[in-house]
Structures are given as C-alpha cells and as structure tokens.
Amino acid sequence: MVGNEAQTSLKSKNVSYERILNRYGWGFTFFALILLITFLFYPIIYSLYLSTMSSKGIVQKFVGLNNYIRLFNDQMFLIALKNTFTFLVIQVPIMLFLALVLAAILNDKSIKFRGIFRTGIFLPAVTSLVAYAVLFKMMFSLDGFINTTLMNFHIIQKPIPWLLDPFWAKVTLIIAMTWRWTGYNMVFYLSGLQNIPYDLYESAEIDGTNKIQQFFYITLPMLKPIIIFTTIMSTIGTLQLFDEPMNLSSGGVTASSIGPGNSLLTLSVYIYNLAFKYMPNFGYAAAVSYVIVFFAAILTIIQFRVAGEKD
C-alpha cells in the first residue's frame, strides 16, 4: 500500500517533470517557429493560393487552374523552362564529374602540394554570385581578355561573340558556373573520401588495378550518398538560377532581353520579371514559381529512387 502510493507519486512527478521539459522545448524553439511561420510557411501556402488568382494591379479574381493552363501557350515561359533544363542537363554533370576526378586525384597521398591545389581550386567558392558573374561578363566581352588571349595564342582567328550570340552566351554561363562551383563540390567529395580506408586503395594497387579502375570500382560506389546529395543540391540550385544570368546579360535588371534572344532567361528571372518589371501579375508569377516547386520535388524523388535501386 505504502509502496504503491510512493510509486504513483513518483509517476505523477515524472509526468509533471516531462510536462515542464516539454514546455522548455516550445520555449527554445519559439522564436524560430514564429519567424518560420511568418516568413516561410505562410508565404509558401499563400503563394499556392495566389497562383489560382489573376491580378492586374489591385484587382484580383479567382481563375482556378487558368494560370497553369496559360503556361503552355506562353512562349517566354517555354523559353525559360528550356533554358533552365539545358543548364541543368549539361552543366551539373560536367561540374560534378570534374569535382569527383579532382577529389580522387587530391586524395592520393603521393601527390605533392595537395593543400595548395585544394585551396586554390576551392577559392572561387568564396566569391559572391553577382561578383563572379560581372567578372566573367568583363572577361568574356568581345574585345575582352579571353578573346585577346585566345587570338594571341592563335587558337582562334577572329573573336568569339561570347555574350552576343545565343549559343555562346549559354556556353559562357556554363563555363562561369563550372568555375564557381566545382571546387565547392570537390570539398564535399574530399570529406567523403576521408571515410574510405586508404588501405582499400593500397590493396587494390597490389591486386594490379590501375587508378582509373580504382576510381570506378572503389571511389564512385563508396561516395554514392554524397554524390546523390550534391546532385540534389545542384539541381535545386540550378532550378533557382537567378544572380548569374541577370548579371551576365547586358543591361541587368532593366534589360528587355536576358542574354541575346533571351538565351539566358531562366524560370527565376522570369518570375522576377513578371512580378516586378512588367505590369505586375502576382498570380501568374506565383503559378510559374510552383512549376519550380513541382520540378524540384519530382527530380529529388527520382534521384532518391535511383540511389535506392542500385543498393
């Protein structure tokens, strides 16, 4: 009887103690939750609602899925979508592969000056996106540094119209992005390679495999989770591409065409233009933004699936 009483009091004490701790849990997370609800969750949901409205100035009316249907006939939107996917499909694989190769080389302990190479190759990742975009715009101008150098070495006969031709403008953006992000991704791979025991390579060496075989049979499979992670990050990053195309194109924010013939127009730039440059149509812009959400979700799921299947 006495023991029972003690037990119940202990139990109720525990329950109230847990309740106090739970209250602390809310207390500690309070400010973050308020800020996230106000500046993140509310806008995300409101944006979805907005995408079913048509707004010209302050007049708003419900149009259901009309904004989404309108997308299919919007030439500018289709150009932006095509451009974004061109960058995604070409730039991301080139960059990630280059980053992997560099990481594999710099993980080899017999290479000299590894620290200096690593630091130098990572350095572009500390620049701001606007700064490097403007820097590349100057380097790749018609009579600029790149053309002058290539002509001095007689690699080309006449200047390449880097930022004046739709095709070359895309090439320039891809080169610029690869310059900025390769070292960044390399660091992820290097930190992943730390977890692969070095003697795995040494015993593979004894078994008579060469470096290229080691890359494909040891490095790639062991790094798979990090490769998936960087692929997802780069995919989402590319879907949101804004700073670089905006600042590589002449005229910047006020330009009538983003890159020659809108060759650098991306989805995010188009959203910005719809909302803040043309006669503001927030509803339609919100619909375009949900296209990005849709693709980000789909591509992430696919990439996770691909990761899961091969295990």
Add this chain to the structure above:
Amino acid sequence: MNFKKILSRVLVYTFLIAIFVISVFPFYWMIVGMTNSAVDVIKGKMTFGNQLVNNFMTLNTSYNLSRILFNSIKISMLTVMGTLIVASMAAYGFEMYRSKTRERIYGVILLSMMVPFAALMIPLFRLIVELKLLNTHAGVILPSIASIFIIFFFRQSFKSFPKEIIEAARVDGAGELRTFFSIVVPSMKSTYAAAAIFSFTTSWNSYLWPLVVLQTDNQKTITLLISNLASAYFPEYGVIMTTIVIATLPTIIMFFALQKYFVQGMTGAVKQ
C-alpha cells in the same frame, strides 16, 4: 618507375596545374583591374596600372561607398547575431527536449528547404509591404534569421553533445536556460564559428531579396552596387573591379584565417 607511370604523373600534374591556374587567375585579374582604367580592364591588360586612387575616389564621391559598406556590414552582422541566437536555441529545443509533435514540425521544416525562394518571394514581398518594412534593412534581415540550414547544422552538432552533462547540471539545480547559455554554448565555440561564417557569407553575398526590398540608393548593399555599376550604359570597368575586390575581401580573409571552420560550415552538416 617505368615510362608509363612517369607519363601518367606528368599528365596528372599538368591537369592539376591547369585547373589551379584557371581557378586562381580571375582573382589576380580583379586585383590588377582595380588599378587600371576602364579601357585597360576591358582590353584585358594584365599588369598593374596607376588608377587605384582614382577608382576609389570615384566610388566614394559618386557612389557613396562608405554608406553602402556600412549598410552591408550592418545587415550581415545583425543577421549573423540573430541567426546564431534563434537557430541554435531552436536546434537545442528540438534535440534536447524531444516530443512527437516537434519531431513532425522539424520534418516539415527540413522538407521546406526544398522549396525554392522564388516560390515565396511574392507573398513575402506583399507581407513586407504590409508590415511597412519596404526599403528598410529590417525587411532584409528578418526573413533570413531563421535559417533552416543553420538550425539543421546546429542540431547535428548538439547530437554529439554529452547528455550526462546536462543531466548533471539539472541535478545541481541549474535552470534550463542557464545550462544552455553557460554550459552548452561556451563548449560549442567551433560550431558557432562555422555557423557564423556561413551566415555572414550568405547574407553578405545575397542579391535577389535585397534587390526586391531595398529601393533607394542610400539603402543598398555592396552586392547591389556591383550589379548596378555593371548594368550601366557606359560601365566604368576599373571602378567595378574595385567594388568587386572590396566585396570579395571579407569572405577571402575569413576563408584564409578560419579555413577549418569555413569548410566545416559548408560540409559539416552532411557528415551525419
């Protein structure tokens, strides 16, 4: 060493040196460009000139550099301070006082990291207008304080914090807040340093949101100034280079001085 091995070594080093030069060269070029006139910059002159003082003077008199720098520093510093306090407390709350409800909320928060900024930009803009924060620095700072990535980063670090120490502090009668601020925070200095660097560079370099919120020249940041200068009808390239160097300097210095934390801040959260 046989011939084949030597050849492959030579190829590997050539490749490394080429990538290294391509990576580092633009930094050299922007420092040289800072000392040259517009014509020399655009022609790709690769030696130092004597226009450095001129470029600075133009920046200071025509573009109010000191004001712009003050804006950038103010916004970044306040964002870092706010983020460190709010995000680390939230992460501590999620990790140390677990409950089913909060775990679910945490899951939703992580998931929303996938939502691109463009998708919330328009309602966020309207909200800022409603709150009368348009063209204010608060309008730039407030939405970026509760950074999901940094909450996540802190929580990963708190996972390895020994729970026995917290239990012991409780037994000794220290309050929960005191335990956090006088025991947990001081022992996680490197985590805070890494988070601070990450938060600072993100804020210092951010472009799209400040572009939307800050509308008058005397409110703008250095990143916006670069963009403005570069889109001028007759761009002053030497001045642009000077601005780029000034904007890049703080992050470069941080990188070299605190390299360990710098890289940890970017990759640390992935390791788990």
